[in-house]
Amino acid sequence: MKKTIIAMLAMALLPLAMMGQAKKPTLMVVPADTWCAANGYMTDFNDQGKTNHIPDYEEAIQTNMDLYNVVTKIGELMAEQGFPMKDLSQTVKSLRQSAAEDEMTTSRTGGSALAETPLDRLLNRAKADILVEVAWQVNTTGPKQSITYTLRGLDAYTNTQVAAAQGTGKPSFSAELPVLLEEAVIEKMDGFTSQLQAHFDDLMENGREVNIDVRIFDNGSGLSFEEEYDGDELTDVIDNWMAENTVNHRYNLADATDMVLHFEKVRIPLYRTNGRPMDTRQFVTELRKYLSVAPYSITSKVITKGLGKANLILGEK
Amino acid sequence: MKHLAKLLKRHISRIVLMACVLTFALPTLADDLPDYQIEGAGTGSQGTYLVRVSVLSKKSKVSDDEIGRCAIHGVLFRGFASKENRQQQKPLAGSPMVEMQQKAFFDDFFKSAYQNYYQMVSGSRQVVKAGKQYKVTSVVTVSKDQLRKDLVAADVIKGLNTGF
Numbered sequence: 001m002k003k004t005i006i007a008m009l010a011m012a013l014l015p016l017a018m019m020g021q022a023k024k025p026t027l028m029v030v031p032a033d034t035w036c037a038a039n040g041y042m043t044d045f046n047d048q049g050k051t052n053h054i055p056d057y058e059e060a061i062q063t064n065m066d067l068y069n070v071v072t073k074i075g076e077l078m079a080e081q082g083f084p085m086k087d088l089s090q091t092v093k094s095l096r097q098s099a100a101e102d103e104m105t106t107s108r109t110g111g112s113a114l115a116e117t118p119l120d121r122l123l124n125r126a127k128a129d130i131l132v133e134v135a136w137q138v139n140t141t142g143p144k145q146s147i148t149y150t151l152r153g154l155d156a157y158t159n160t161q162v163a164a165a166q167g168t169g170k171p172s173f174s175a176e177l178p179v180l181l182e183e184a185v186i187e188k189m190d191g192f193t194s195q196l197q198a199h200f201d202d203l204m205e206n207g208r209e210v211n212i213d214v215r216i217f218d219n220g221s222g223l224s225f226e227e228e229y230d231g232d233e234l235t236d237v238i239d240n241w242m243a244e245n246t247v248n249h250r251y252n253l254a255d256a257t258d259m260v261l262h263f264e265k266v267r268i269p270l271y272r273t274n275g276r277p278m279d280t281r282q283f284v285t286e287l288r289k290y291l292s293v294a295p296y297s298i299t300s301k302v303i304t305k306g307l308g309k310a311n312l313i314l315g316e317k
Numbered sequence: 318m319k320h321l322a323k324l325l326k327r328h329i330s331r332i333v334l335m336a337c338v339l340t341f342a343l344p345t346l347a348d349d350l351p352d353y354q355i356e357g358a359g360t361g362s363q364g365t366y367l368v369r370v371s372v373l374s375k376k377s378k379v380s381d382d383e384i385g386r387c388a389i390h391g392v393l394f395r396g397f398a399s400k401e402n403r404q405q406q407k408p409l410a411g412s413p414m415v416e417m418q419q420k421a422f423f424d425d426f427f428k429s430a431y432q433n434y435y436q437m438v439s440g441s442r443q444v445v446k447a448g449k450q451y452k453v454t455s456v457v458t459v460s461k462d463q464l465r466k467d468l469v470a471a472d473v474i475k476g477l478n479t480g481f
Contacts, residue, residue, distance in 0.1 A: 024481035080364070080462060082469075082478035170359075170403050183360045187404065190461075194407050197477055204480050270480075 022204070022270040023277045027078065028086040028128035029071045031060050032135035032150070039064065058096075061089045069178060070134055073185045074151075081193060086128050129308055130196075131156050136181065144171040149184035151192050153199075158209050158265065158308060163195035207247035207267035210280045210308045214238060214261040214287075217301075217315030224258040229295050235261060241290055242266065245283070280310040288312055349427075351383060355391030357399030357406070364462035366406065367438075368397055371454040377444050379453040385435040386427060388457040389464070409461055410474055419473050434464045 036042050036055035041064070043056045060067055068089070075085045105114050136149045146169050153163035165188035169180060203209070216223055225235040232240075235256050243249045247267040255262035268283045281304040291298045291314070303311045352373040361367035370388045372379045391397060394416050396408040410416070416423055441456035469476035 022480055024478075077363075078477075081465075082476055167405075168403060170401075186363055187360050190406055190409075193477060194411070197411070197475060200477065200480070201475065 022208075023279050025129035026086050027083065027130045027132055027153075028088055028091065029074050029132045029134055030057055030088055031055065031067055032133040032152070035067075035135035036060060038137070057088060058092045061092065066178065066181060067134075070136070070181055070185055073182060074132065074134065074189070077185070077189045078193070085132070127156065129156055130154065130162065136184065138177060138180075139168065139171075141171065143173055145175070145177070145180065146171040147177075147180045147184045149181075149188060151188055153192065153196055155209070155308065158211055160209075162199040163192050165189070165192040165195075204270065206250065207269050208278075208280075208308070210266050210268055210283070210310070212263040212266050212280070212284060212309070213311045214263070215311060215313050216259050217313055219315050221315050223298070223315055225256070225261060226258045234296075237296065238287070238291075241287055245286065280304055280308060284310040284312050350387060350390055351379070353384075353387040353391065355388065355395060355397045357397050357402050357404035358456045359399075359402050360404075361458055364460060366392055366397075366459045366461045367456060368392065368459060369399075369441075369454060369456050371452050373447070373450050373452055375450060377446075377451045377453070379451075381437050381455070382432070384453070384455045385437065385457060386431055388435050388459055389431045390427070392459045392461060392464070409465060410468070415474065422471065422473050434460045436460075 031041070033042075033055050036057075037053070039060070041056045041060040042053045043059075044051050044053055046052075061071065071088055075087060078085050102114050106112060131154045133152045133154060134150070136147050139146045139148060148166075148168040150166045151164065152161055154160070155162050167184075167188060169184050169187065172180060175183075214225075216225070223234075225233065225238075227234045229237060238261060239253060242251050242253075242263060245268075247269050250265065250267040252264045252266075253261065254264040266283075268280065269278050272278045272282060281302060284302050284304075288300045288302055290296075291300060298314050299316055300312050300314045301317050303313065305311075354371045354373075356369050358367045358369040368388055368391065370384050370391065372384055372387055392406075392408075393410045394408050394413045396406050398405040408415075436458045438456040438458060441454075443454045445452045445454070465474070465476075468474045469479070
């Protein structure tokens with residue numbers, strides 16, 4: 001009897017013990033586009049005849065000492081709060097190293113190269129779940145100098161600003177630029193982290209906010225979101241599933257055509273029913289499984305883009 | 318027993334109201350503190366806040382300990398600003414409500430533990446007579462990083478890492 005009670009208690013407490021470890025978002029500091037443009041760290045590329053400008057993080061972090069110091073200081077302050085960040089310079093180096101290694105990797109018997117789809121190559125870039133953009137400008141009035149400093153935390157997948165700190169420091173006659181910059185970073189960091197804390201608190205209470213796209217492979221199967229099942233269109237079937245499985249039924253069906261459903265601000269729970277951490281891939285996989293059985297019997301493929309975005313593509317694998 | 322249950326049922330709203338009144342009427346930590354003002358005094362070294370605390374008192378002698386206690390209270394629950402130094406910091410505890418919510422912890426904390434988190438800046442004390450009162454001002458260094466770490470460890474406030 002005693003053993004049974006202990007076993008039952010252990011079973012009941014097991015999910016509780018497993019909870020409390022939601023997937024941690026990754027943060028990385030990058031220079032803001034405006035800062036890169038003002039300091040000449042943009043590269044141009046030709047996109048079908050149109051010239052586009054993109055920031056050159058590698059060049060910026062390798063040649064600008066002030067940026068290097070600011071990124072290092074922000075990383076240090078965040079690590080002190082128990083939240084180490086992804087390092088931009090190491091990420092850039094590691095991406096280049098991986099690309100070189102992948103090119104040289106072949107199988108011993110057949111000499112085959114590593115398989116990589118065009119999508120894999122596209123996704124292989126410096127990324128984090130929250131990008132912390134930093135920018136500053138030096139203001140000079142006569143002999144006095146001051147710094148206008150901006151720090152913005154952007155959720156990379158929902159494109160929302162989740163934290164920010166901005167302001168101009170006290171003008172100084174004598175302080176050198178690195179000192180003024182260090183003061184600006186130290187001064188603004190607490191305001192920034194308190195907003196980040198509020199964002200994480202909201203995430204714990206209302207679930208993680210993600211974006212989900214449901215699309216259809218153009219494979220000539222004739223499948224569309226207007227296909228009816230027991231009188232309900234496929235759009236309604238998926239919409240109802242979202243309503244049932246999101247936290248407090250919170251989500252937004254922003255676009256719905258016969259070929260694309262775009263769900264925004266989808267609040268997914270932090271934990272699965274077995275107590276393990278939930279992520280966007282798991283959440284969308286649940287939808288994939290739901291659609292794979294009768295009466296729908298639809299084969300589909302899940303593609304994830306970090307913690308916060310996933311595509312479900314119906315029609316084939 | 319039945320009679321007691323009936324009595325409770327009949328007066329439950331009054332009992333709840335009384336409990337609320339008693340909770341909020343209890344002396345709060347702030348009641349023990351002297352009247353004080355807090356403002357930023359420039360950027361402190363890493364991990365610290367530099368604040369200027371002015372205590373209003375009938376006596377010109379205000380102890381360093383009293384000023385330090387006000388500095389810690391202000392940093393935790395009021396936050397501070399300074400137009401001159403272009404500074405603004407929110408309360409370290411997140412909200413002034415935390416003082417009420419964690420009353421037992423802070424009652425104990427403000428008995429002596431707070432003394433580990435501040436240091437007076439020597440030579441900064443000023444005493445000015447303002448009407449019938451004295452305004453005693455000092456600049457205080459508050460070890461805010463250590464204070465935050467210890468409060469997170471004691472589960473009084475949340476850290477960035479909480480839940481992950």
